[in-house]
Amino acid sequence: MSHIKLLKNHTLKATPQRLCILDTLQECGHATLEDVQKIISKKFPTLSLSTIYRNLNEMLQKDIVSEVKIANKKDYFELKKDKHVHLVCQNCGKIEDFEIATDDISKQIEAQTGDKVLNDTLYFDVICKDCLSAK
Amino acid sequence: MSHIKLLKNHTLKATPQRLCILDTLQECGHATLEDVQKIISKKFPTLSLSTIYRNLNEMLQKDIVSEVKIANKKDYFELKKDKHVHLVCQNCGKIEDFEIATDDISKQIEAQTGDKVLNDTLYFDVICKDCLSAK
């Protein structure tokens, strides 16, 4: 879906500022606020910091964007996408997405706890293929 | 291990302030900085906020304490413990720990990506048993 449509579907006006933020997240995959700020300051130098804050917060609330929170790292933002797992390379820092079925593990939890599992968020610390082969 | 020993093993003096912070985390299981601050202000009213910050940071670095970062929630702290999964009740907010083997899923990732998996952090959104039965 185009970013313009995405915004309109959530009753947000399709301003150039918002489109720029969405484009940036799309390009980066995962970006910290600092990343977003730096990249945008080149593409769109007049876009103010408070606009970035305001819009990321709005988009989080409207579920257009989600937070990726990794221990010992700054928070990242990403465009909302299908359920996936994050692979965080401990060597180069890169974050890859990976799709994986987690039903088995959810069922196991339900069976053993009596809780109902609604959703999950998984992170794996890895050494990525590229870093492995570079050694 | 006693908290005193724990600190000494990491070349940290066993001050009453530090012991109070560790006790608080132990009692709470998972506590935000705000939680820690509130609870401590009762137990130990003269313990200053900067001491809390300084010590949590030190203990994170020394791996005595770890961060629990959940999307759309404040960061939590917990005493370092054996590998476990967090079950976050979407109704009451409670965080439970759960031990589960994740080897299968790690192997699957390794097979499909060529990455080497070192460790993992998993969160599950749940409705906990208590909230389920209260409905």
Add this chain to the structure above:
DNA sequence: TATTATTTGCAAAAAATTAGCAATTATGCT
């Protein structure tokens, strides 16, 4: 119990985030 290097508490600085408001702009309607 005396010595010393650490640690604490306070106050002040720095960094991060949010709020208020006039000027601007995207959208929907003629």
Add this chain to the structure above:
DNA sequence: AGCATAATTGCTAATTTTTTGCAAATAATA
């Protein structure tokens, strides 16, 4: 296309959160 209007922006200032510097206090050691 041009207008009206409500939403949005960019600015500056206010808050909130986190870190720092330093004198006084304290835990660990001999």
